[in-house]
Amino acid sequence: MANKAQKSLPFEEPLIQLRKKITELKEYTQNAEVDLSAEIDSLEARLENLEIEIYEDMKPWDRVQVARHPNRPTTLDYIPYVFEDFIELHGDRLYGDDEAIVGGIASFKGQPVTVIGHQRGKETKENVRRNFGMPHPEGYRKALRLMKQAEKFKRPIICLIDTKGAYPGKAAEERGQSEAIARNLVEMAGLEVPVISIVIGEGGSGGALALGVGNHILMLENSTFSVISPEGAASILWKDSALAQTAAEAMKITAPDLLEMGIIERMIPEIRGGAHHNPVKQAEFLSEAIEKSLSELNPLNPDGLIDQRYNKFKAIGVFTE
Amino acid sequence: MTMIRDIFKRNRERNGPTIPSKAAKDVPEGLMFKCPECKHIVLTKEMAKLQKVCQKCDHHCKMTAQERVESLMDKDTFESIDDHLKTGNPLGFPGYTEKIEADSKKTGLNEAVLTGTGKIDGQPVVAAIMDSHFRMGSMGSVVGEKITRAVELATAKGYPFVIFTASGGARMQEGVLSLMQMAKTSVALKRHSNEGLLFISVLTHPTTGGVSASFASVGDINIAEPKALIGFAGRRVIEQTVREKLPEDFQTAEFLLAHGQLDAVVHRHNMQKTLSSLIRLHTKGAVAHG
Numbered sequence A: 001m002a003n004k005a006q007k008s009l010p011f012e013e014p015l016i017q018l019r020k021k022i023t024e025l026k027e028y029t030q031n032a033e034v035d036l037s038a039e040i041d042s043l044e045a046r047l048e049n050l051e052i053e054i055y056e057d058m059k060p061w062d063r064v065q066v067a068r069h070p071n072r073p074t075t076l077d078y079i080p081y082v083f084e085d086f087i088e089l090h091g092d093r094l095y096g097d098d099e100a101i102v103g104g105i106a107s108f109k110g111q112p113v114t115v116i117g118h119q120r121g122k123e124t125k126e127n128v129r130r131n132f133g134m135p136h137p138e139g140y141r142k143a144l145r146l147m148k149q150a151e152k153f154k155r156p157i158i159c160l161i162d163t164k165g166a167y168p169g170k171a172a173e174e175r176g177q178s179e180a181i182a183r184n185l186v187e188m189a190g191l192e193v194p195v196i197s198i199v200i201g202e203g204g205s206g207g208a209l210a211l212g213v214g215n216h217i218l219m220l221e222n223s224t225f226s227v228i229s230p231e232g233a234a235s236i237l238w239k240d241s242a243l244a245q246t247a248a249e250a251m252k253i254t255a256p257d258l259l260e261m262g263i264i265e266r267m268i269p270e271i272r273g274g275a276h277h278n279p280v281k282q283a284e285f286l287s288e289a290i291e292k293s294l295s296e297l298n299p300l301n302p303d304g305l306i307d308q309r310y311n312k313f314k315a316i317g318v319f320t321e
Numbered sequence B: 001m002t003m004i005r006d007i008f009k010r011n012r013e014r015n016g017p018t019i020p021s022k023a024a025k026d027v028p029e030g031l032m033f034k035c036p037e038c039k040h041i042v043l044t045k046e047m048a049k050l051q052k053v054c055q056k057c058d059h060h061c062k063m064t065a066q067e068r069v070e071s072l073m074d075k076d077t078f079e080s081i082d083d084h085l086k087t088g089n090p091l092g093f094p095g096y097t098e099k100i101e102a103d104s105k106k107t108g109l110n111e112a113v114l115t116g117t118g119k120i121d122g123q124p125v126v127a128a129i130m131d132s133h134f135r136m137g138s139m140g141s142v143v144g145e146k147i148t149r150a151v152e153l154a155t156a157k158g159y160p161f162v163i164f165t166a167s168g169g170a171r172m173q174e175g176v177l178s179l180m181q182m183a184k185t186s187v188a189l190k191r192h193s194n195e196g197l198l199f200i201s202v203l204t205h206p207t208t209g210g211v212s213a214s215f216a217s218v219g220d221i222n223i224a225e226p227k228a229l230i231g232f233a234g235r236r237v238i239e240q241t242v243r244e245k246l247p248e249d250f251q252t253a254e255f256l257l258a259h260g261q262l263d264a265v266v267h268r269h270n271m272q273k274t275l276s277s278l279i280r281l282h283t284k285g286a287v288a289h290g
Helices: A010-031 A037-055 A060-067 A075-082 A124-129 A137-152 A170-174 A177-189 A205-209 A230-237 A241-250 A255-260 A279-297 A302-314 B002-018 B044-049 B065-072 B096-107 B141-157 B172-194 B235-242 B253-258 B268-281
Strands: A084-088 A101-108 A111-118 A157-163 A195-204 A216-220 A224-226 A266-268 B032-034 B041-043 B079-081 B113-120 B123-130 B161-167 B199-208 B221-224
Touching: A010 A037, A010 A060, A060 A224, A060 A241, A075 A101, A075 A111, A075 A157, A075 A279, A101 A137, A101 A279, A111 A137, A137 A157, A137 A177, A157 A205, A170 B235, A177 A205, A177 A302, A177 B172, A195 A205, A195 A279, A205 B172, A216 A255, A216 A279, A224 A255, A224 B172, A230 A241, A230 B172, A255 A266, A266 A279, A302 B172, B032 B044, B041 B044, B065 B113, B065 B123, B065 B268, B079 B141, B113 B141, B113 B268, B123 B141, B123 B268, B141 B161, B141 B172, B172 B199, B199 B268, B221 B253
Parallel strands: A111 A157, A157 A195, A195 A216, A195 A224, A216 A266, B123 B161, B161 B199, B199 B221
Antiparallel strands: A084 A101, A101 A111, B032 B041, B079 B113, B113 B123
């Protein structure tokens, strides 16, 4: 997974060019009797600088692209590295099993937890099966069932958010997409166990929020959380979806933006260039963040947890009296 | 010369009045009301008496929040709260503040929801009434805050909470802050519910997106007005996604009722009576040790 050839993104183009050049030079020195090591060294130094320049100063649109990278680690990619003894549990007991959301029980550093997350596919076939990570009502109802189960057995709940949004389809509407999302929001508000919601990729609108009413919301550095996709915002606001890049900046959807607005508790640093460059290492960062949040939330009693969640969300909003 | 001129003048005068002047054709603004559905025209005054339900085709026309208050609450019992909250421009969207001010002037509201206490048939309630004439009833920070405070007031007073929804969803211009209002209103509703208090959601045309996917759908009782458009995703988006023609009545109140998503569809003329009965039937102490 980690060493697969990576799809490069447009903003990474200068890096790709430079790397190619260095490889060419290296090959050339091997075959010809010329010593170019000084040149190679200087180019490698330049590459290092350029990496810092490009990756340390990522624009919102760059982050959107990293968040959507096809190789970006998904919920099921992280689970084996972050948790132990994961057992997946299926179905909402009402209609079906929505594979766009996965969930189950596992152990986190010795503590039993419930893990729930949106699940995208890695290739076309899996994506069709998982509906590109866009849940139907069954998915949200399965998530709620597992949360209630966690509450009964006093396990903390870890939600991993990674979806473009709830599925906009006929069947989803018929079976109450709105109600399924709304019910989760209300029921999550009352959970008597710690809830940590972590955005690992795209956090698209209500479909993301339905796993997002946590005591803590964390975001990976290159993830996004928004009321609408940049393309959607651009087409509504300016009737032109080509202005998505502008919308991505205007809408303030990146982790640093949400941290600044006080909506999330912390931002989880990413591997330089994005989580897909080293999922194993990224999982370590994720573990550290979960451990930190749990150590803050574990001591709270049920009422304390509910009050903390209440106060957190009550405080969000910008207006004047 | 003058005689000749007089002849022409007289002719002009004789022909003139046959074409009605613009001034004579105009009816004073707002005197008549045309049903947007069947184009039937009635006196506005008459329409108000009918609670804006067309007498010809029974279409439930959009109501302003004030009109809704008048049609539901006992006379002079409604007292609004939080009219002083002012919308900010957190993302710095050009023209946003001006649009809010313009709609505020147009509707007489500070935001897209009117909240307050009042009495329905002598029974006290806290009510929130969304007004789609204000930015399509969309929910930003102030709408979320007003609804949350109204729910908190209902919890504190032990009153039922009644909401009339009419909204296109979360407001784009406040970005993720709008989205979070869905969660904010939900945490408040949970507390209200834990106290054993009644929450009635009345879904009116249109209730979609983030509003449909939060408080609108989680009443103890969910009722809707006839033909109201209610849904999560927009019809066009769904048609593009599923590539099939959707049924004519898709996402109407009747469609939702048939699919088990609503308790009832209630005609506007019966709304006040229905709410009154529902509230009475939820009076605490129905069971001796309840």
